[in-house]
Amino acid sequence: MRQSQLFYKTEKVLPDKKEAISHELLKKAGFINQLASGLYSLLPLGFLVHKKIENIIREEMKNIGAQEVFLPALQPKEIWEKTKRWNTIDPPLFKLKDRHQKEFALGSTHEEVISDLARLKIKSYRDLPAALFQIQTKFRNELRFSGGLLRAREFVMKDLYSFHRDKEDFEKYYKKAMGAYLKIFKRCGLRAVVTEASGQGFTKSATHEFQILTPAGEDKIIFCKNCAFSQNQEIARQNEGEKCLNCNKGVLELKRGIEVGNIFPLEDKYSNDFDLYFVDKDNKKKPVIMGCYGIGLGRLMAAAVEINCDKKGIVWPKEIAPYSVHLLAIDLKDKKVFHQAESFYQSLQGAGMGVLYDDRPQTSAGEKFFESDLIGIPKRIVISKKTLGGNKIELKERKSDNLKLISRKQALGELKL
């Protein structure tokens, strides 16, 4: 992509108010734009990152045998009455009516829709287990929004639902899903802490949240450094400063975290509400055992920035960077520089690399460097009069200060790594 053509603009003046660092950087660097409270547009750079995250999730979902579906966001009132959640779910639903006064909600989650669907397709133990996921917009009528993408009213979520014959099979899958989740977060440059959390009255068994430890987080968790035991403060039986009862060694700390995902045993709650029964080998009708598993994509993106940034800007983890190489051409009026830069741009593209090429002839060197650091693409190539003197180009990683002057051939090799 030629930067001269890219739809973006970095901001030089931002409001004085204190906001989450991730929010400030994403706005400043031109990844997102706020339309209203809790409503955000993803600009080309932001959407590229979003799509990278989507694809990581797709890969890992595929690895645990889940199939992708796409369910309606607009949902009729009846299915919500079956679970008695039309008026009780918190945060409340956004509700609306069609021209015949029939009532609908914008889905804040999809247990109702998926259970209704599963009822039609799952009849026998032979149909189990099954796992379906989707990447889709959710709407939540929260009392308050904050931290930019960290809590929005409309956001994209990956939600996975699994269906099982019995508890044992469910538990096996639950562990598999937990592993997949940890892998997803790792690939996004994050170390997630698995935290026990409340079942919110739906289940007595523990549910698990995936927390990214950072002071910018809204959640409070009790954490043991020694054994990585972790509980959301809302259910914690111990306080900070006490000795960890899990390992009997560490001292518990109170940490803040961003909840980037959670996994939840649904047991037979929705199966009973939707008559989701199957006939088992023993010819007996039994309720399907369900689990649900969610990841907030926007929140994940913000958390990735929150953790991967410095004073100059974002430092994107390799796998979710909008582009993998940022090619800066300086002294573009010099014909040699121009030709070298153009041809290297072609070479990079030919090698199948995602490359952003700063081809703007009027922009000063300083501004190019500044914006490059702000946008945070992992690898930077500079071609200028200076580098051409030795017929080399300059390579620098965003996360380090080391400059390397190498030949174009060498650079192509190194960039592929």
Added chain:
RNA sequence: CGGGGCAUGGUGUAAUGGUUAACAUAGGCGCUUUGGGAGCGUCAGAUUCCCAGUUCAAGUCUGGGUGCCCCGACCA
């Protein structure tokens, strides 16, 4: 839902109740610039969120509305 704050060119801010609402940034044009957000010149851009009211006079004061932000509560 409780408490607090703010609302002025696209963006960020300034303006003891008193001329023509100022500055920065972003934008257009021209010239000069190119290794860490370039300089000079020039042009353009605002019924000061909306509706009432007080006053000789309102961006500024009062009331209501709307929007946004922060703290708390809430949060599958």
